[in-house]
Amino acid sequence: MTQTESRTALVELSGVSKNYGNVRALEGVSLEVRAGEITCVLGDNGAGKSTLIKIIAGLHQHDGGTLTLDGEETRLSSPREALDRGIATVYQDLAVVPLMPVWRNFFLGSEPRKGVGPFKRMDVEHMRRTTHAELLRMGIDLRDVDQPIGTLSGGERQCVAIARAVYFGAKVLVLDEPTAALGVKQSGVVLKYVAAARDQGLGVVLITHNPHHAYLVGDRFVLLKRGTMVGNHERDAITLDELTRQMAGGNELDDLRHELQRPQGRGERRE
Amino acid sequence: MNATQVKEADERLLHTSALRKLLGRPELGSVVGAVAVFVFFAFFADSFLRASSLSTVLYAASTIGIMAVPVALLMIGGEFDLSAGVMVTSSALVSSMFSYQMTANVWVGVGVSLLVTLAIGAFNGFMLTRTKLPSFIITLGTFLMLTGLNLGFTKLIDGTVSTKSIADMEGFPSAHDVFASTITVGGVGFKVTILWWLALVAVASWILLRTRAGNWIFAVGGNKDAARAVGVPVTKTKIGLYMGVGLGAWISGQHLLFSYDVVQSGEGVGNELIYIIAAVIGGCLITGGYGSAVGSAVGAFIFGMTSKGIVFAEWNPDWFKFFLGAMLLLATLLNAWVRKRAEATK
Numbered sequence: 001m002t003q004t005e006s007r008t009a010l011v012e013l014s015g016v017s018k019n020y021g022n023v024r025a026l027e028g029v030s031l032e033v034r035a036g037e038i039t040c041v042l043g044d045n046g047a048g049k050s051t052l053i054k055i056i057a058g059l060h061q062h063d064g065g066t067l068t069l070d071g072e073e074t075r076l077s078s079p080r081e082a083l084d085r086g087i088a089t090v091y092q093d094l095a096v097v098p099l100m101p102v103w104r105n106f107f108l109g110s111e112p113r114k115g116v117g118p119f120k121r122m123d124v125e126h127m128r129r130t131t132h133a134e135l136l137r138m139g140i141d142l143r144d145v146d147q148p149i150g151t152l153s154g155g156e157r158q159c160v161a162i163a164r165a166v167y168f169g170a171k172v173l174v175l176d177e178p179t180a181a182l183g184v185k186q187s188g189v190v191l192k193y194v195a196a197a198r199d200q201g202l203g204v205v206l207i208t209h210n211p212h213h214a215y216l217v218g219d220r221f222v223l224l225k226r227g228t229m230v231g232n233h234e235r236d237a238i239t240l241d242e243l244t245r246q247m248a249g250g251n252e253l254d255d256l257r258h259e260l261q262r263p264q265g266r267g268e269r270r271e
Numbered sequence: 272m273n274a275t276q277v278k279e280a281d282e283r284l285l286h287t288s289a290l291r292k293l294l295g296r297p298e299l300g301s302v303v304g305a306v307a308v309f310v311f312f313a314f315f316a317d318s319f320l321r322a323s324s325l326s327t328v329l330y331a332a333s334t335i336g337i338m339a340v341p342v343a344l345l346m347i348g349g350e351f352d353l354s355a356g357v358m359v360t361s362s363a364l365v366s367s368m369f370s371y372q373m374t375a376n377v378w379v380g381v382g383v384s385l386l387v388t389l390a391i392g393a394f395n396g397f398m399l400t401r402t403k404l405p406s407f408i409i410t411l412g413t414f415l416m417l418t419g420l421n422l423g424f425t426k427l428i429d430g431t432v433s434t435k436s437i438a439d440m441e442g443f444p445s446a447h448d449v450f451a452s453t454i455t456v457g458g459v460g461f462k463v464t465i466l467w468w469l470a471l472v473a474v475a476s477w478i479l480l481r482t483r484a485g486n487w488i489f490a491v492g493g494n495k496d497a498a499r500a501v502g503v504p505v506t507k508t509k510i511g512l513y514m515g516v517g518l519g520a521w522i523s524g525q526h527l528l529f530s531y532d533v534v535q536s537g538e539g540v541g542n543e544l545i546y547i548i549a550a551v552i553g554g555c556l557i558t559g560g561y562g563s564a565v566g567s568a569v570g571a572f573i574f575g576m577t578s579k580g581i582v583f584a585e586w587n588p589d590w591f592k593f594f595l596g597a598m599l600l601l602a603t604l605l606n607a608w609v610r611k612r613a614e615a616t617k
Contacts, residue, residue, distance in 0.1 A: 057500075080502045091500060097493035099560045100486075108490055109501035111483040121481045 008071060009034050010172050010203040011056060011087070016065035018051050025051040028065070029229045031222045033172055033203040038194065040206045040214035042247050043224035049207045052224070053176050056205065057089035058082030083109075088165035089174040092181065096157055098150030102142060103131040105149045106164050130167070138163045138193055155186030159193045166197055173197055174205045179213050191217055211247045215240045223247060297554030298566040300605035304552065304598060305573050312580035319583045322459040329461065332575030333468035334523065336568050338542070339549035340471045341519040343567035344479070345512045346550050349492035349559030350406040352395060352516045354413035356542030361417050362388045362524025363534040364425060367434040377442040385521045391417070392517025396510030418540060425536035438532035450522070451529040464526050468568070471519070475564035488512065493560025548595060549574055552602040573598060 009032040018026040026048045033039045043049045054060040055067065058076035066073050069085055076082045082089070096105045104127075112123045131145045140159055149157060158178050165173050175194065179187040195217050198204050208214050214221060221238065223231035223246055231246055312319045338355055345352055365387045370380030391413065398409045422432065429435055437443060453460040479485040487508045490498035499505045528534055551557060552573055553566025577594050581587075 059500075079500055083502050089500065091497075097490045097497050097560065099493045099556075100489050104486055104489065108486060108498065109503045111486055113483060121477075122483055122486065124481065 009068070010070060011205070012066075012068040013052075013056075013062075014066050014068070016052075016055065016062045016067065018048075018055060018060065019063050025227055026055075026062075027228045029222070029224065030065075030232065031205075032220075033205055034219075035171070035203050036198055036201050037219040038198050038204040038206055038217050039220050039222065040208060040218035041222045041224060042208060042211060042214055042243070044209060044247075046226065047224040048227040049209075049224060050176070051227075053089065053174055053205075053207055056082070056087060056172075056174050058087070083168075083170075086169065086171035087174060088168065088170035088172070090158065090161040090165060090176065090178065092158075092177045096149045096161060099148050101146045102135075102149045102152070102160060103128045103145040106131040106134070106145075106160060106167075110168055134163050134167045135160065138166075138196060153186060155182050155189045158182075158190050162190075162193050162197055166200060166202065170202060172203045172205065174207070176207050177209070178206070179208065179210060187213060209247070211240065211244045215243055297561055297563045297606075298569055299554070300602055301553045301566050301569040301573065304602060305569050305576070308573050308576050308580070308598075312576060312584065316580055316584035319580055322457070324579070324583055326459050326461050328572075328575045328579045329465050330575075331579050332568075332572045333462065333464040334526070335542075335545055335549055335574050336468040336571030337464060337471060337523050337526075338516075338519045338546045339553070339567040339571045340468075340475045340564050341512070341515040342543075342546040343550035343553060343555050343562055343564055344475055344488060344515055346547070346555040346557065347479070347492050347559060347562040348488045348509060348512045349495065350399065350509060350512065351410060351547065352513065353407065353410040353543050354391070354395065354417055355410075355516050355520060355546055356544075357414055357417040357421060357539040358388060358391055358517065358520035359523040359527060359542065360421050360534065360536065360539035361391070362520045363528040364421055364434060364524075364536055366525060367437055367528050367534050368424070368428055370440060371435055371437055372428065375441050377437055377440050377446050380437075381446060381525055384524065385518075388517035388521040388524070389514050390517070391520075392514040393510055395516075396513035399513070400506040400509050414543065421536045421539075432536050434534045434536070436532040437528075443529070443532070446525070447529045449529075450525040467522055467526075468571075471522075472564050472568045479564060484508070484511070489560060491559075545574065545595075548599050551606070552598055554602075554606055556606060557603075570602075 011031075011033040013029060013031045016026060016029045017024070029048070029052060031039060031041065031052075041049055041052060051060065055062045055076075058079045058081050061075055061077070067075065069087075074085075076085070076087075079089070097108065100108070103124075107122075107127050107130075112126055113120050114123045115121050128145050132142060135142050138159055140156060140163070149160065152160065158175075162173065162175070162178075173194075178190050178194065182190060191213060194204060194206060198217070206214065206218065219235050221231070221233045221235070221243060222229060223233075233243075318324055338359065342352060342355055362384050366377070366380040366384035368380075369383045370377045374380070395406075395410055395413055398404075398413075399406050402409070425432060425434060448463075450463070452463045454463060454466075455461075479488060487498065487503045490503050491505050491508045495505055527538070547557075549570035550562065550567045551570070553563065553568065553570030555562030555566060574595070577598070578588075578591055581591050581594070
């Protein structure tokens with residue numbers, strides 16, 4: 001990756017809005033993702049994070065603003081098209097099919113094949129070997145690629161999904177709350193793989209409501225609140241404390257603190 | 272498998288690997304059940320072990336098994352088809368009536384029948400994927416409509432509930448050979464449906480285990496949304512599965528027609544449940560995502576052994592349904608246990 005390459009935004013959203021019927025889900029959101037960088041999207045429940053992710057992943061189309069991929073304005077019509085353009089999305093809860101073996105999950109939707117005509121079949125041996133090798137490269141030493149993926153831990157499952165996206169040549173990795181359901185240690189493992197993907201030159205969009213996780217790996221931070229963008233910061237322009245404060249509601253938090261502090265004044269119910 | 276794989280299957284797996292692999296097979300429960308049923312009837316029914324009895328049992332198994340294979344695939348794909356039973360009758364009726372009314376050669380009717388059953392399957396799949404209603408409702412509707420159409424059309428055209436004989440028509444002998452002949456091996460006659468059945472099991476197993484479509488079938492049944500998100504054509508896969516049931520109904524229907532030369536238009540009602548039972552006994556999860564074609568064959572074989580074994584033992588055949596029900600419960604419990612292991616072992 002040269003310096004100039006990493007300067008071009010892989011994905012750029014500018015003033016994007018989205019309505020569901022008469023509900024305004026997203027309004028004037030801008031964000032950019034560059035190769036080898038992690039853009040974090042932070043927001044509380046209902047802030048519009050999922051809507052944003054669905055637009056980038058091709059599940060929904062934006063109603064206003066522009067979506068630019070590699071400098072070309074575009075509109076994604078399906079998840080398949082997004083994948084073909086190099087955008088891989090890893091969803092928190094629907095990343096894998098639990099009852100299927102790890103190797104089948106790894107190649108699901110992009111199965112390599114050999115043979116001709118009616119005898120065209122999956123290259124099972126290659127699939128098994130590649131799955132094992134690719135996971136090993138990400139630091140997961142799997143005992144048995146034939147085990148149902150549901151038997152892996154939540155963190156490992158996320159990592160398989162990330163490894164899969166990296167293997168299939170994704171240029172942009174969109175991660176939907178990868179650490180939301182995980183414990184502290186598992187979260188750390190997943191963040192390590194996110195960083196590993198970044199180091200391989202991918203642009204990463206990390207959706208989270210945990211500013212601590214975001215600040216550990218993020219290069220820029222987009223804050224959403226009730227469908228609108230309330231902040232867009234470069235890493236060196238914001239501290240963790242400020243990010244946490246804004247994320248938690250900024251001035252609202254000060255008011256809340258003020259309210260919650262009052263009973264501490266023992267007996268002095270009224271001032 | 273290849274050498275590196277064996278080397279890499281490291282020491283942490285110890286010796287549990289083979290046993291765990293075996294326990295992880297969907298057919299395990301049904302195979303144990305089949306052996307138990309076999310031993311049971313071998314003990315209680317004197318004539319059960321004769322070769323002619325085996326032929327009878329296999330024939331009974333094959334008539335169910337031919338449909339149990341596509342029904343199992345569909346169930347792995349996460350859906351039901353309640354119209355499968357009467358679709359067999361529809362297939363036979365279309366073939367018979369089209370040939371009789373329109374042409375002189377039965378093969379034309381056979382071809383038209385294939386198109387019609389595939390269309391019914393496609394209709395089921397299309398309605399399901401378009402409306403997103405549960406397959407139970409969609410195919411219950413198709414089931415009732417087909418039941419009505421079967422009776423209504425037959426009475427309208429032939430005046431009675433059965434079709435006219437097509438035995439003297441051109442092509443009947445050759446069609447009879449293909450769909451309903453008897454092959455004699457070592458003095459015992461085996462019905463050709465057994466070959467159809469085994470061929471279907473082989474093709475379905477190959478599709479499930481070795482092709483991309485098989486991967487998609489497991490995926491749409493196991494987690495439809497995840498499958499769609501990674502680019503699996505969910506709609507196409509489901510419609511294809513329903514058309515597979517149509518194909519099975521076509522083979523079964525042609526057998527029904529060419530075994531005799533007339534078709535009773537009220538037949539087939541209730542068989543859809545027997546196909547589902549065979550698939551479930553064979554290890555298919557009714558919630559989808561897990562199962563095998565071989566399992567459905569073992570399920571159908573258990574069905575054949577039980578239905579004929581009771582006759583060989585000279586018991587009252589009324590007991591048959593009780594056996595079937597008890598086996599279904601046992602199989603489902605066993606499968607639930609196996610799945611819990613598969614999802615929870617670490």
